[in-house]
Amino acid sequence: xxxxxxRTGTRDSVSQSYLTASLLALWLTxxxxxxxxxxxxxxANPILVKETxxxxxxxxxISTFLLILAACWIASLGGMAIIGPQIYYAAAGSEMLLAxxxxxxxxxxxxxxxxxxxxxxxxxxxxxxxxLSITALSPSxxxxxxxxxxxxxxxxxxxxxxxCIAFTLLLRGVEPLTVAVLLLHTVLGSMGLSMLxxxxxxxxxxxxxxxxxxxxxxxxxxWTFGLAMASAATFVYEGYSTLRERSFWIANLAVLTFxxxxxxxxxxxATARLSFASANRSTPLRWAMLIQxxxxxxxxAALASAEGGASILATVFAxxxxxxxxxxxxxxxxxxxxxxxxxxxxxxLPQSTLGRMLFTWFNPGAGTGYLFSVANLTAVVAAGxxxxxxxxxxxxxxxxxxxxxxxxxLVIGWGYVVAFLGLGRLLINITRRFTYLPLAGCFLLHLVLxxxxxxxxxxxxxxxxxxxxxxxGSVLEITNPFLTLEPYTSSSAAPTNAPLTTIMVLTAALVxxxxxxRSVVRELQxxxxxxxxxxxxxxxxxxxxxxxxxxxxxxxx
Numbered sequence: 041x042x043x044x045x046x047r048t049g050t051r052d053s054v055s056q057s058y059l060t061a062s063l064l065a066l067w068l069t070x071x072x073x074x075x076x077x078x079x080x081x082x083x084a085n086p087i088l089v090k091e092t093x094x095x096x097x098x099x100x101x102i103s104t105f106l107l108i109l110a111a112c113w114i115a116s117l118g119g120m121a122i123i124g125p126q127i128y129y130a131a132a133g134s135e136m137l138l139a140x141x142x143x144x145x146x147x148x149x150x151x152x153x154x155x156x157x158x159x160x161x162x163x164x165x166x167x168x169x170x171x172l173s174i175t176a177l178s179p180s181x182x183x184x185x186x187x188x189x190x191x192x193x194x195x196x197x198x199x200x201x202x203x204c205i206a207f208t209l210l211l212r213g214v215e216p217l218t219v220a221v222l223l224l225h226t227v228l229g230s231m232g233l234s235m236l237x238x239x240x241x242x243x244x245x246x247x248x249x250x251x252x253x254x255x256x257x258x259x260x261x262x263w264t265f266g267l268a269m270a271s272a273a274t275f276v277y278e279g280y281s282t283l284r285e286r287s288f289w290i291a292n293l294a295v296l297t298f299x300x301x302x303x304x305x306x307x308x309x310a311t312a313r314l315s316f317a318s319a320n321r322s323t324p325l326r327w328a329m330l331i332q333x334x335x336x337x338x339x340x341a342a343l344a345s346a347e348g349g350a351s352i353l354a355t356v357f358a359x360x361x362x363x364x365x366x367x368x369x370x371x372x373x374x375x376x377x378x379x380x381x382x383x384x385x386x387x388x389l390p391q392s393t394l395g396r397m398l399f400t401w402f403n404p405g406a407g408t409g410y411l412f413s414v415a416n417l418t419a420v421v422a423a424g425x426x427x428x429x430x431x432x433x434x435x436x437x438x439x440x441x442x443x444x445x446x447x448x449x450l451v452i453g454w455g456y457v458v459a460f461l462g463l464g465r466l467l468i469n470i471t472r473r474f475t476y477l478p479l480a481g482c483f484l485l486h487l488v489l490x491x492x493x494x495x496x497x498x499x500x501x502x503x504x505x506x507x508x509x510x511x512x513g514s515v516l517e518i519t520n521p522f523l524t525l526e527p528y529t530s531s532s533a534a535p536t537n538a539p540l541t542t543i544m545v546l547t548a549a550l551v552x553x554x555x556x557x558r559s560v561v562r563e564l565q566x567x568x569x570x571x572x573x574x575x576x577x578x579x580x581x582x583x584x585x586x587x588x589x590x591x592x593x594x595x596x597x
Contacts, residue, residue: 046328047440052308058089060280066371067385084187086177087172087177087181087182087184087186087188087202088185088188088189088192089185090185091185091188091189092158092189092192093555095155095159095189095192096192096196097162097195098192099521100151100155101155101193102307103474104147104151104197105197105200106211106344106350108143108144108147108197108200108201108366109200111143112140112200112201113575115136115139115140115143115204116204116207119132119135119136119139124134126180127211131211131212131213132211132212133208133209133210133211133212133213133214133264134208134213134276136207136208136211136215137205137208137214137219137276138269138272138273138276139278140201140204140205140208141222141226141269141272142269142288142349143201143204144197144198144201144205144226144243145226145265145268145269145272146210146265147193147197148194148198148226148227149229149230149233149261149264149265149268150230150258150261150262150265151193151197152193152194152197152230152233152234153190153230153234153237153257153261154237154257154258154261155185155190155193156186156189156190156237156238156241157237157238157240157241157253157254157257158241159187159189159241160238160241160242160252161250164241164244164245165250166441167532170219173236179310179312179314179315179520180311181312182314183238183307183310183311185323186238186366187231187234187235187238188445190230190234190238191231191234194227194230194231194234198223198227205219205223207218215278215283217283218275218276221275221283222272222276223397226268228296228299229264229268230336231303232299232302232303232306233261235303235306235307235310236306238306238310238371239306239310239313240253240257242309242310242313242314243313249480250259255295286429289403294339296334297339298332298335301331301332301335302329302332304328304331304332305325305328305329305332308324308325309325309326312324312325315381318383318384318385319382319384319385320384320385320388320404321404321516322374322377322402322403322404322405322409322428323402323403323404326374326402326409326412327402329370329416330416333363333366333383333416333420336359336362336363337359337363337420337423340355340358340359341355343355343425344356352427352431353428353446355548356424356427356428356446356450357425357446357449358455359420359450360420360421360446360450361453361529363416363417363420364417364420364453364454364457367413367416367417367420367457368413368457368461370413371409371410371413371414371457371461371482372404372461372464372482372483372486372487373409373479373482374409374410374412374413375406375409375410375457375461375464375465375468375482375486376406376468376477376478376479376480376481376483377404377405377409378404378405378406379382379406379407379408379469379559379562379563381403381404381405381563381566385403385404385567386566386567386568386569387568387569387570387571388568389403389567389568390565391568400564402417403563403566405563406465406468406469406559406563407465407556407559407560407561407562407563407564408560408563408564410461410465410538410556410560411560412460413457413461414457414458414461414553417454417457417458418454420499421450421451421454424446425450425451426445426452428446428447439528439538443550444534445528445534445538447530448527448528448534448538448541448542449525449528451542451546452524452525452528452541452542452545452546453521454455454549455542455545455546455548456521456524456545456549458549458552458553459545459548459549459552460486460489460490460521461486462552462553462555462556463489463552464482464485464486464489465556466552466555466556467485467489468482468485469559471485472500480552490521493519493520493521494520494521494522494523496519496520497516497517497519497520497523498520500516518541518544518545524545525543
């Protein structure tokens with residue numbers, strides 16, 4: 041065929057037609073993508089858009105980004121100059137990876153979380169949060185916007201350093217899987233620190249508290265940066281053998297479980313802190329606590345079943361000790377809640393008999409919070425005792441001495457937690473009759489009570505002869521839970537005064553529990569109330585019932 045055949049046209053005209061059609065299809069595709077992006081931008085969180093614009097235009101972000109680029113450039117030139125001609129055959133990737141990781145870890149563990157804290161703290165300092173609270177934005181949208189802005193900054197810093205980190209793979213001595221795991225841990229750690237920083241910004245609303253929280257947060261972030269560098273150095277040099285161990289991946293899965301449950305708890309706490317005072321702040325938090333405890337017990341049970349033998353006893357001790365401290369700390373916050381329920385909360389209470397039996401403990405209130413902590417700790421202690429009783433006894437004794445010590449440890453520890461939480465709640469109720477006591481004040485009251493009870497035996501030592509305190513864990517030191525429980529963990533045999541100590545602690549716990557029941561019963565008598573007629577009419581006007589459309593032409597006729 042001739043290229044100039046008039047019947048078919050030239051090849052150039054055919055090519056131009058195909059090119060024009062391709063460009064037209066590409067332009068139409070891009071227009072569809074652009075319209076989709078516009079819809080996503082319109083539906084995006086306005087807090088995310090505002091915070092991202094402010095962060096990317098701030099001097100802090102620009103200076104930090106330029107410093108990171110300059111540090112990467114200096115590290116690249118300096119590292120290659122130090123390595124010298126050996127770079128052609130030596131495995132120098134590990135040293136260069138640690139240098140680039142230090143440059144990346146500093147903004148991800150310090151700059152980004154602290155910026156997230158300041159973004160929320162500034163809203164409260166400049167009294168602009170009140171404007172946000174009266175808009176249609178929910179507290180969860182505000183937290184999502186702050187957290188999303190921190191993630192955008194994190195991704196920008198990561199994109200700036202990631203080419204240099206990829207360059208270390210060419211220098212040998214580093215595996216791609218090691219780099220991937222290291223970066224994944226760093227990104228998740230930065231997200232977790234940002235979430236904790238947002239929670240700190242939501243908690244600190246007064247100027248003097250913001251100063252204390254700011255200083256404490258900087259110290260924690262600096263310590264986290266040092267810990268990240270030490271862990272990265274160990275992992276990079278031992279990553280080849282560590283990644284091939286099964287226990288490494290199991291431990292990572294357990295840590296990720298703890299990470300996600302703690303992240304959910306911090307997210308729920310920040311959302312609750314930013315919500316209205318009449319909203320239900322407590323129920324989501326209690327569900328998060330319950331889920332975290334279930335995950336922890338699941339991993340401890342899997343560890344005990346996999347190891348077997350003496351590890352079962354160590355698992356019981358560790359579970360009882362950790363969950364005892366956990367529910368004491370959570371109880372100090374739950375018992376500080378306001379006992380009165382708003383009408384908005386009462387409209388969401390369980391209505392059926394079965395629902396009231398199962399979910400009343402999730403209702404807001406100091407009394408239900410106290411019983412919620414006690415009930416969860418009681419379930420843990422009961423499960424631990426069942427495990428101890430199910431262990432097969434040794435041939436020498438019907439009941440091993442170490443099991444007896446563990447049983448005493450669980451029971452006495454349960455009594456201390458119940459007694460101190462109940463006594464602290466009684467003091468909170470008495471104090472609130474005369475003055476307003478916030479949640480932070482309730483926590484400090486619990487802490488002061490524990491410190492005073494622990495310091496009484498030490499003061500008695502100075503006042504009387506030390507011969508009366510010859511052994512640790514004596515009855516005279518019973519108000520100090522740390523000195524009392526220490527002999528049950530350091531020795532396999534229980535102390536001789538264990539029965540007397542158990543009776544005294546359990547008696548005090550039951551007395552305190554009975555003293556709290558009267559006020560707890562009043563909280564349990566709350567019933568679900570119906571919506572007011574005005575609210576029903578407004579909801580009906582806002583959400584009118586939809587008229588079903590015809591499904592075929594004959595139905596319309």
